[in-house]
Amino acid sequence: MAKPRTYLTTPIYYVNDKPHIGHAYTSLATDVLARFRRLDGHEVFFLTGTDEHGQKVEKAAKDAGEDPQAFTDRVSQAFRDLTVTMGFSNDDFIRTTEPRHKAACVALWKVLAERGEIYLGDYEGWYAVRDEAFYGPDELTERDGVRYAPTGAPVEWVKEPSYFFRLSKWLPELLRRYDLPEGHPERIDIEPESRRNEVRAFVAQGLREFGEGSPKLDLSVSRTSFTWGVKVPGDEKHVMYVWVDALTNYITAAGYPDTSNPRWAFWPADVHFVGKDIVRFHTIYWPAMLLAAGLPAAKRVFAHGWWTNEGQKISKSLGNVIDPVTLVEEYGLDPVRYFLLREVPFGQDGDFSRKALINRLNGELADALGNLANRTLSLIQRNCEGKLPAEGDAAVGGALLAGVQALPGQVRDRLDRQEFHLALEAIMASVRDANGYITQEAPWALKKTDPVRMAAVLRHLHTALRCQATLLQPFMPETMSALLDQLAVPAEARDIAALEAPLPGGTPLPPPAPLFRKIETKAA
Ligand code: MSP
Numbered sequence: 001m002a003k004p005r006t007y008l009t010t011p012i013y014y015v016n017d018k019p020h021i022g023h024a025y026t027s028l029a030t031d032v033l034a035r036f037r038r039l040d041g042h043e044v045f046f047l048t049g050t051d052e053h054g055q056k057v058e059k060a061a062k063d064a065g066e067d068p069q070a071f072t073d074r075v076s077q078a079f080r081d082l083t084v085t086m087g088f089s090n091d092d093f094i095r096t097t098e099p100r101h102k103a104a105c106v107a108l109w110k111v112l113a114e115r116g117e118i119y120l121g122d123y124e125g126w127y128a129v130r131d132e133a134f135y136g137p138d139e140l141t142e143r144d145g146v147r148y149a150p151t152g153a154p155v156e157w158v159k160e161p162s163y164f165f166r167l168s169k170w171l172p173e174l175l176r177r178y179d180l181p182e183g184h185p186e187r188i189d190i191e192p193e194s195r196r197n198e199v200r201a202f203v204a205q206g207l208r209e210f211g212e213g214s215p216k217l218d219l220s221v222s223r224t225s226f227t228w229g230v231k232v233p234g235d236e237k238h239v240m241y242v243w244v245d246a247l248t249n250y251i252t253a254a255g256y257p258d259t260s261n262p263r264w265a266f267w268p269a270d271v272h273f274v275g276k277d278i279v280r281f282h283t284i285y286w287p288a289m290l291l292a293a294g295l296p297a298a299k300r301v302f303a304h305g306w307w308t309n310e311g312q313k314i315s316k317s318l319g320n321v322i323d324p325v326t327l328v329e330e331y332g333l334d335p336v337r338y339f340l341l342r343e344v345p346f347g348q349d350g351d352f353s354r355k356a357l358i359n360r361l362n363g364e365l366a367d368a369l370g371n372l373a374n375r376t377l378s379l380i381q382r383n384c385e386g387k388l389p390a391e392g393d394a395a396v397g398g399a400l401l402a403g404v405q406a407l408p409g410q411v412r413d414r415l416d417r418q419e420f421h422l423a424l425e426a427i428m429a430s431v432r433d434a435n436g437y438i439t440q441e442a443p444w445a446l447k448k449t450d451p452v453r454m455a456a457v458l459r460h461l462h463t464a465l466r467c468q469a470t471l472l473q474p475f476m477p478e479t480m481s482a483l484l485d486q487l488a489v490p491a492e493a494r495d496i497a498a499l500e501a502p503l504p505g506g507t508p509l510p511p512p513a514p515l516f517r518k519i520e521t522k523a524a
Pocket residue numbers: 010011012013014021022023025026051246247249273274275276277278305306307308314
């Protein structure tokens with residue numbers, strides 16, 4: 001039987017600056033779902049990359065005194081390096097300056113033009129280079145003679161010839177699709193629900209204010225005042241609006257316009273992971289462009305919240321940008337990966353604090369999981385000659401085993417909804433159960449009184465640990481690989497389906513070694 005396919009994407013990152021924790025976060029969530037789906041028997045295509053055109057990047061290159069191509073080559077590499085530092089398992093890394101991408105943009109533009117979805121006009125209005133976004137006059141505030149967008153970015157008045165995309169025409173269709181029931185093939189699913197309501201209200205408000213089909217609702221999709229972008233086919237004074245170019249990356253990587261490319265089978269994407277600031281681009285402009293071109297829209301857009309640093313907004317000017325590379329050096333990769341998805345419900349804003357990270361690492365990873373593994377495996381070494389006991393009386397496993405049985409399904413459901421923190425909570429609840437079980441059964445004392453029960457208890461603990469480690473692999477690949485080695489689970493038996501097949505009794509186990517290093521904190 002053919003494997004189910006999953007296509008997951010991260011935003012492509014602007015190369016105006018080096019990567020920080022916010023970038024690492026979006027990609028981490030995507031990586032965890034990609035890894036889980038692979039373990040669960042899917043064929044996965046996981047895409048990330050860099051967004052290299054537009055005025056913002058052009059300006060950053062100029063400020064750095066570099067040619068834009070040399071500049072983007074350099075900064076893009078930093079994002080590629082981050083995928084290695086963070087252990088991301090992306091299948092492709094796209095750069096919007098690549099020939100394959102420019103070709104896809106041109107092809108999509110031509111289709112839109114041929115279908116009458118693009119027309120030439122004049123753009124006059126407010127533009128924020130920092131956001132690469134247009135704003136209406138009533139969205140702005142004025143301070144000291146400068147106008148600002150709601151994001152705090154300064155705007156400038158732009159007046160130039162421009163091509164427009166007939167966005168207005170597609171808005172009613174978008175509203176219809178947002179509201180289709182779960183599972184409907186045409187549904188455009190926006191999550192969390194609060195974001196869906198926000199987007200729906202925004203589109204409905206535009207339609208009320210200007211009326212269906214009003215050119216006021218159309219989108220300016222080209223610029224003539226700078227050149228760092230993809231040239232408009234047939235009118236090379238224009239470059240494409242950077243968001244049109246950027247969003248197209250998701251189909252470029254799937255082979256567009258060559259729909260005979262095997263990768264095209266992955267389209268439409270299952271989930272576009274984005275931050276809350278870029279939801280509108282992904283849920284309004286992007287599906288409208290696709291529908292206008294006769295292509296299916298992505299199935300779901302999930303918008304996560306923003307991190308603050310010890311209570312403060314993260315910004316270069318405040319000098320509190322969190323460098324993922326430093327964090328990983330300090331605490332280790334897996335604890336950082338675990339913390340980012342455990343601490344804050346995905347979809348909500350969260351605060352990064354070292355204290356919270358250390359608490360999670362020391363408490364849940366070293367004390368709860370680390371000790372569970374160490375106690376269980378040391379007892380097997382000492383009391384069972386280092387060999388896995390055969391499966392004993394299931395009744396001795398009781399509630400612990402019932403919980404472990406249900407765990408893969410629970411984790412799958414939660415990850416299907418991008419509830420990463422709840423998936424981790426379910427696994428950690430199982431770890432707590434197992435720790436309660438070991439204390440209650442006291443297998444160290446059973447050696448003399450009831451060695452048969454001792455063997456059964458240790459085997460059940462091994463079963464629980466194997467399941468927990470298997471499900472934690474997407475979150476902490478390196479450490480869980482070490483734990484599965486210690487549990488003597490062969491490499492080919494580490495996926496979700498393999499949990500159904502117990503390891504044979506008598507399998508020799510290597511001597512255990514600590515999994516996590518606790519961080520000493522100075523007493524207050
Ligand atoms: N280039 C566009 C995306 C184009 S996608 C077709 C872009 N790039 S970005 O580099 O500015 O931002 C990329 C992602 O990083 C966004 O999803 C944004 O939400 C996320 N983050 C940036 N700062 C963040 C935090 N402080 N916290 C969490 N995520 C944040 O937008």
